[in-house]
Amino acid sequence: MPxxxxxxxxxxxxxxxxxxxxxxxxxxxxxxxxxxxxxxxxWEVVLANDLDPSKQRLYEGHFGPSTHYLLEDVHRLAERPECVPDVSLAHASFPCTDLSLAGARRGLDSGQSSAFWGFHQLLEAMHDRRPPLVLLENVTGLLNSHGGRDLHALLRSLNRLGYAVDALVLDAAHFVPQSRPRLFVIGKRRAPRDRDLRPDTLAPSPTRPAKLIEAIRAAGDIDWSIAQLPEPPPYGAVRLESVLDDVPLDSPQWWSRDRAEYLLSQMSARHRCAADAMIGGKRWSYGTVFRRVRHGRSMAELRTDGLAGCLRTPKGGSGRQILFQAGDGEHHSRLLNADECARLMGAPGYRVTCRLNEALFGFGDAVCVPAVTWIAQHVLNPALEAR
Structure with missing residues (x-):
């Protein structure tokens, strides 16, 4: 036994x-x-808005009963802008479904992702009460959605509301053991021009990769306010095992032997070779598995670089992430539990007060905690202080 x-x-x-x-x-x-x-x-959040009652239950289960959580469609809220208090920041992590493969990349004007325009209408309706700062978060697929036209439309819409814009890509793996790259767009009213970087001076970096710089330079008609950024913490420095519960092997969380063996049988030769190397090790080692359909067949894809894959909402059979633990001739498999998912999102100690699937939907749709903190410390706080 390892x-x-x-x-x-x-x-x-x-x-x-x-x-x-x-x-x-x-x-x-x-x-x-x-x-x-x-x-x-x-920062202090004085208003929260969503339209999903199950997420509100989770929110209040952790933070306590709230009078500032408005359960309302943002399009309808835009008709009542007086419900939004005067604030310094509006943060919007709007739905990514139609900007990703899951939504067939229908784009910013389609389906759930079109909710951005409801948020935009709300800002527009606030007139001179618009907050001086806006922070948007979404998948990096927004960079090339509809050949870059969706991103350009989003940036241009912020310009029309009086915001100069900035953009960066930040991966949760700089802070937690989860691969979760996300695009962040910052809008700044009356931005300080003397410290801005010019698009033609940008060099690829962990927060502004070449693909983002290409998009910034292609948007020559956009009013930019590009901040100088420090290096984020090293990528992948926090390992998967640091967030795992030490679950006894006789716990019902672990799958049966037959189910674990079936998972192995679903792996391609390359992934099975990696699994066999883990099984042959002298100590426990850990990987994560997602099931994906390849060529009409359900396949198990094993990740062994010390990071979990990107947490997703558990829609269908492939959305749940599986832990693979192996060593000294043994292997065991189970689903990641809610507490482990909370740690992968940088929220250890988050109180889960609902069914597991509701919790996994909440975490899969969320933004990584320390990524938001880093952006607030290095972009939002300096921008607000410079006003």
Missing amino acids: TLTQRPLFDVSPAPPPAPGRTAAEFFAGIGLARIGLEQAG
């Missing part, structure tokens, strides 16, 4: 008191992970 190693869990320090003037409204708020990230950087 020796179990002690797995240290990273901690989130208590949030500092909010700084004067750092108030935020959170749209598409979900279960409140962006709120936690903002609070870590000294």
Whole structure:
């Protein structure tokens, strides 16, 4: 039997008191992970808005009963802008479905992703009460959606509302053991021009990869306000085992022998070779598995680089991520549990007060906590202080 190693869990320090003037409204708020990230950087969320009752239940199960959570479609909220208080920041992690493969890349004007335009209408209706800062989050597929036209339309719409814009890509794997690259767009009213970077001076970096720089340079008619950014923490420094529960092997969380063997049988030769190497090791090692349909067949794809794959909403049979633990001739499989998913999102200690599937929907739709904190510390806070 391999020796179990002690797995240290990273901690989130208590949030500092909010700084004067750092108030935020959170749209598409979900279960409140962006709120936690903002609070870590000294912000106070005074309004949260979503239309999913199950996410509101999760939010209030963690934070407590709330009077500031508005359960309403953002398009309808745009008809009542007086419901939104004066704030310094509007954060919107709007639906990504139609900007990804899951939504057949229908684009920003289709389906759930068109909710961005409801958020835009709300900002427009606020007139001179528009917040000085806007932070948007979505999948990196937005960069090339409809040949880049969707991103250009989004940026142009912010310009028309008086915001100069910035953009960066930040992967959760700089902070937690989960591969989760996301595009963040920042809008700044009356931005300080003296410190802005010019698009033609940008060089590829972890936060502005070549594909993003290409998109920025292609949008020559956009009013940019590009901030200088420090390097984020090293990619992949936090390992998967640091967020895992030490679940006894006789726990019902682990799959039966037959089910675990069937998972192995679903692997391609390359993935099976990696699994066999793990099984032959002298200590436990850990990987994650997603099932995907390849050439009409369900296949199990094993990841062994110390990172989990991107958490997703558990729609269909392929959305749930599987833990593969192996060593000394043994192998065991189970689904990642809610507490482990919370840690993968940088929210250890998040109180889950609902059914597992509801929790996984909440985490799969959310934004990584320390990624939001990093952006707040290095982009939002300096921009607000410079006004």
